[in-house]
Amino acid sequence: MFKENYNVIGVMSGTSLDGVDLAYIAFNKKDQWTYQILHSETVAYFPEWVEQLKNAFHFSTSELEALNVSYTKLLASIIADFISKHQLVAIDAVCSHGHTILHQPHNGFTLQIGNLPLLRDLLPYTIVCDFRVQDVALGGQGAPLVPIGDELLFSEYDYCLNLGGFSNISFHENCTRMAFDISPVNTVLNYYANAMGLPYDDGGAIAKTGTIHSELLAQLNDLDFYARSYPKSLGMEFVQEIIFPLLHSFPISVPDVLATFVEHIAVQVAAVCQPNTKLLITGGGAYHSFLIDRLQQHLPSVQITIPEDKTIQFKEALIFALLGVLRLRNEINVLASVTGAQRDHSSGQIYS
Template sequence: MIKDEYNVIGVMSGTSLDGIDLVYAKFCLNETWSFEIVHAETVEYPSNWYEALKELVNTPIEELKAIDTNYTEYIAKVIKNFIIKYQIKNIDAICSHGHTALHQPENKLTFQIGNRPFLAELLKETVVCDFRVQDVELGGQGAPLVPIGDELLFSEFDFCLNLGGFANVSTNFNRNRIAYDICPVNIVLNHYIRKLGLNYDDEGKIASEGMISVKLLNQLNALEFYKETYPKSLGLEWVNNTVFPLIDTFKLEIQDVLKTFVEHIAIQIASEINKKHTGSVLITGGGVYNIYLMDRIEAHSIQKIIVPKNEVVEFKEAVIFGFLGVQKLRNEVNCLSSVTGAIKDHSSGKIFLP
């Protein structure tokens, strides 16, 4: 039934492996869409799942199917615990991204684990999930999917920039929403900081103490991906095959790797957002808490940088995947061809009933 108010749980697991983001959010349509985050939580991955997910791109497809089943059961438990903890009663749907195992749109392939139909049976709730596959089948990148939420929920900003495993941006250009991945962020920074026994570089303090390798910085900035035009997206495979081998040939101290890569991120982001005359940039995602990175972005940018309240910083993507589910329930467009390069706008995702 089409209505103007929906209560949904949005579930997101990103490439930086920070954990599973869950939000219970209310969406209301009154000429324009608005949202309210009622409950939100990030559940960290236990070490066994962290290690398994980190190796997904190197896992044979038959093993992936078994992992997919196990992960679906695991994510069902996480969602069920969230529902119990916050005593959530009114649920129109659970809208889940799953976790990306493979993303090779050029080969018509994208695969997110945790999107199996029995998720709905385990949860005894309507589930909307598997949002990327249809877009790739229609010739699109299958990413990014968040821009429709930027367009309808955060339209007052000139740019919406997310700093997660990768940096991605969305904006309006010639009256069309466009969006694309800019560069890796936490997927690289966290990889190297873990060599020091840490999960992340707190406020970017270790990066700030390093030295920039100008030679490495120049080679990073010269990578072919940065010359491509949108639509374009990045995956862990590209980082494993291109970025890590390049960095590792330099045999730098960790703090020097971090400082150089932060500068690379800031340069790449600024080169994109500075293409417009001054405006406002909403920045969300875990990278916002890297103060040194934010300082370097501001140093290179001509734009007004805006950081929203913490719950939006941390849970914006989970909120928007909840919103994508709402639009799928309404059979409305939730995937824009101007963003992904698909042959048409479409309503993406699968609906599974309990």
């Protein structure tokens, strides 16, 4: 008989490289799952770590192995500090996503560093991690994994959109949960803000001053990925090999690039959403007011909801915490309908 209450720590590092998100969450399961985020914070990466994680896409196998060990140690230290700072005692598990370096499901491969058994040796708690590998082995995309959380925690919305390093969306179609990655978001927007010496384009202030370049926008919207049927997912390879070369081929200003790419994001999201529906938006992009304005312009009849700060900032940590709890219960936490795997399954390594 499973218990009703779980206290777990969800840990997430996204492709936007803003840091490690940690959330201490109380889950309750009676008729349905409910949650309360009790403590949360984002621990920013030191600049040298940002550079390593940015460039790890190009690392050799031996360099990646060494990075995996050092990153696992870093993650353990961050988690231990979080536990100490908030004086956490009741911890059923630490549920950690790790940080994605390579994502090539078409080659049967995905790599999230920070998920080594070493994490268990450094932290005296049950660890649940490495959620994506099993799905890829079952022929799936290994992503997106958040939709099970949308299904169980946010079912009142027709669409759940996350605007992080990439945009991803989940929704019901023919009584089945569907989901996929839509386009890059902060992986591109932050790159150009960084080029201007800023961590990000606050509220889209720079993008708002730019002019949309119609030919660049047309070429972005015409990329093969957007015509493919779902399930489908994106990784940094798509940004490095396709998006950046295309953007760099146009000799236009940074504000114009940002304005054009924001419009591209809005166009691609709008192509998914049906009119007269409810849309929940979370992730760092929810603070990009210019992007939200463009989305509302493209979706005039859609009711857009941006929740309170904790849910915006820590939704992915929240949901990976839930994935960990479901794994401990040996219940389905990955949906074949969204990843394309052979079957629904309960994924993740458990280090007791």
